[in-house]
Amino acid sequence: MSHDNSSPKFLQHHFHDVEQQYETAKLGMWAFILTEVLTFGGLFVAYVVYRSWYPEMFVGANLLLDVNKGLLNTIVLITSSLTMVLAVWAIQKKNQKLSLFMLIATFLFAFMFLGIKYLEYSHKFEVGQLPGEYYSYMGPEIAHLNNPHIFFSIYFIMTGLHGLHVAIGMGLIAWLIYATAKGNLNSEYYTPMEMIGIFWHLVDLIWIYLFPLFYLI
């Protein structure tokens, strides 16, 4: 970094220089990611414990989920992760227009993810594959399974919390679109985009585990 005497206006006075400000923001972001891992961690523990108690039930109940929709959502989310990272790349390369385009694409992919999730959820609400005591589906393919409502409790809580993260991420990306369009972010200062990018990749990362756990095995 070239040390000119006039400090940029986005540099807050309590930081030594731009680099320190950026690194501090990033450290804070990773501290937040750590708490996110532990939040979802509790739910992963629930999954592991109940799977260890009802292995056959989990293997049988995951057949009730639509693998194609899950696969499509995985592809949609990976694509949105790519467009997000390309938005950061474009702004680093001083191409604000491309960055804006990539952010909008990311937003639309996130919307698509929630749309597919909505189709899945509404089908489950229709047939009664619901958590806990709301479970009422008694179709022939699960006649031999004990306690499938537990599978759906864990399914709805984990994918629901993940879906909430997608929705929050959409709000954050919408704000990034606004800030980039206004020209507030540029190749010198794009910290919010990098941080929201990290959050967005975490959302992708969690889905990478949820997809095989619920749909495949």
Place this chain on the structure above:
Amino acid sequence: MSEHHITPLKTYLAVAGTLFFLTVVTVWVSYFDFGSFNIVIAMGVATLKASIVALFFMHLLWDDKKNLTMFVMSLMFLGIFITVTLLDTGFRGGVNSEVESPINNRAAFYDSLPLTDTHGHPVDEHSADHHGEGEDHH
């Protein structure tokens, strides 16, 4: 900021391509039955994908290593969380057979599902016998 590492576009595209490829692989593999290795394979592929996302998309590979350390530590603590919990739940009844029971005794557990008619609808009063079954099946 200009001195930040800028990852080449080719790397990002290659990473995304690898992620798509591994996604197809994990779905394809799930159609074969490897017994108890199904979980190992699925989780192995997922962990490989997650590592790629964390190292390249989340820039941990080029970041100050304190960020990677923090992330790995959160996973270590998750590992401890899972292990210690399984030490309890996995061995209930191993010492004392009568203490083997669900964590929440009031939760609904079935020894077998309630009867259904040929359309898969519950026969009668199934909502009434949802509760309270858990306690008396031991």
